[in-house]
Amino acid sequence: MLTPEHIKEVLKDNCINLRFHARGGQGGITASNLCVEAFDGYGACQPLFGAERMGSPTESYVRLSTNEDLVRNNEQVYGPQFVCVLDPSLLGEIAVDAGMPKGGWLIVNTTMDQVSLQEVVGRKDLNVATIDATNIAMDVLGRNITNTIILGALIRVSHLFSIENLSNAIMARFKGAIAGKNIVAIKQAYDDTCVYDIGVDVDFTVDSKVPWQQVSLGLPGYTELDMAGVWYKDETVISVGSDQVNTGSWGEWDVIWSGQKADGGKCTDCAQCWYICPDLAILTEEGEDGLQHMTGIDQFHCKSCLNCISVCPVDAISKKLKQGPAACAVPEDN
Ligand code: SF4
Ligand code: SF4
Secondary structure (H helix, E strand, C coil): CCCHHHHHHHHHHCCEEEEEEEECCCCHHHHHHHHHHHCCCEEEEEEEECCCCCCCEEEEEEEEECCHHHCCCCCCCCCCCEEEECCHHHHHCCCCCCCCCCCCEEEEECCCCHHHHHHHHCCCCCEEEEECHHHHHHHHHCCCCCHHHHHHHHHHHHCCCCHHHHHHHHHHHCCHHHHHHHHHHHHHHHHHCEEECCCCCCCCCCCCCCCCCCCCCCCCCCCCCCCCCCCCCECCCECCCCCCCCCCCCCCEEEEECCEHHHCCCECCCCHHHHHCCCCCEEEEECCCCCEEEEEECCCCCCCCCHHHHHCCCCCEEEEECCCCCCCCCCCCC
16 A cells, blocks of 8 residues: 655655546546645646537646656656546446556446456556545535546545645635535545555556557447437438437436336337437337337436426436445455
C-alpha cells in the first residue's frame, strides 16, 4: 500500500500520471482540473474528446510532480499509474487499463467487487479500488455526477493530495451549497472505498508512449454509417435509432415499459414517447394492421433522460435505479 511519505519521495524525481475515463457531461475534465488545483506542486491536465455528444466516452489526463522540469509534456498520458473510471458502463467499451504498468491503481465507480472487476478488465496485476459513486452522488448531490466522488477514492489509495486540499479546490471552483455537498460526498467516498491491494508496487518511472488502440475497429461507434449526419427511423436503413452507436449509457435509471394495454399493460400506442426520445430508443414493430406499435425500450441505447416518462399520458413507463447495493469482496486489513 502506498503511503503519503513514499508518494512524497516519488514526486521529487518522477512525474505521476493519471487518466480519467468518463462520459460527456459527467465532469471527467473537471475532475482532472481539480487534481491539479488540489495538488501541492506542479501539474498539467489535458482533455480528449471524441464525438461531441453528451454521454460519449471522454478522457482526460493529468501529470503531477514536485519537480517543475518534469511537468512539461502536453501529450496525452500513455502510461498512467492511476486510472479513474467514472461510469461503470465504460468497462465494456473502452480498454481502461491501456498502458497501465503492473501494480497500477484502477479506481472505478462500480458496485462490482474488486476480484470480479479484475476479471472484467482482464488484469490480475493491477491494484483495484471500487466505490459506489453513483449512489453517493444520488444521496448527497441529488444528481448522478461522480467526478468529485471518484477523487475521494483516489485520495484514499494515492495520497497525491489531501481531502483538505481537494476541499479548498472545490470551494474555489463551486459556490456555496454545491461546494459543501461535494465536500461531504468526497469524505464519504474516502471512507466507503473498497481497496484491494495485490501487493505489487507500481513503477513510477513509466511515462513513455506505448502503442495501444483505445477502441478496436468494428466496435460500436467505429462502424461506417452508410447515411451520415442524422439518425432517423427508416426500417430499410436503420432498424431503430442509432443502432451502431451506444449514444449514452450514462444515466442512473433503467427505464421500464409496462406493455400494451391489450396485454395487461398501460400503453395506448400514442407514440408520444417515440417522438420525444432523443436516441430513438423506443422500439416498435409493424402490426397486422400495417401500423407501427410500441414493443419496448432499447436499453442499450437508452440514456435514461426520462423524456418518455414525462410525456407519457398514461404512466406506461417507469424507472428504477440501475445499481444495486455495493459489494466488497476482499476485506481490508488496514
Ligand atoms: S429515457 Fe426514454 S426518452 Fe430518454 S433515451 Fe430512454 S427511452 Fe428515450
Ligand atoms: S407515450 Fe406512453 S402510451 Fe404513448 S406510446 Fe409511449 S408508452 Fe405508450
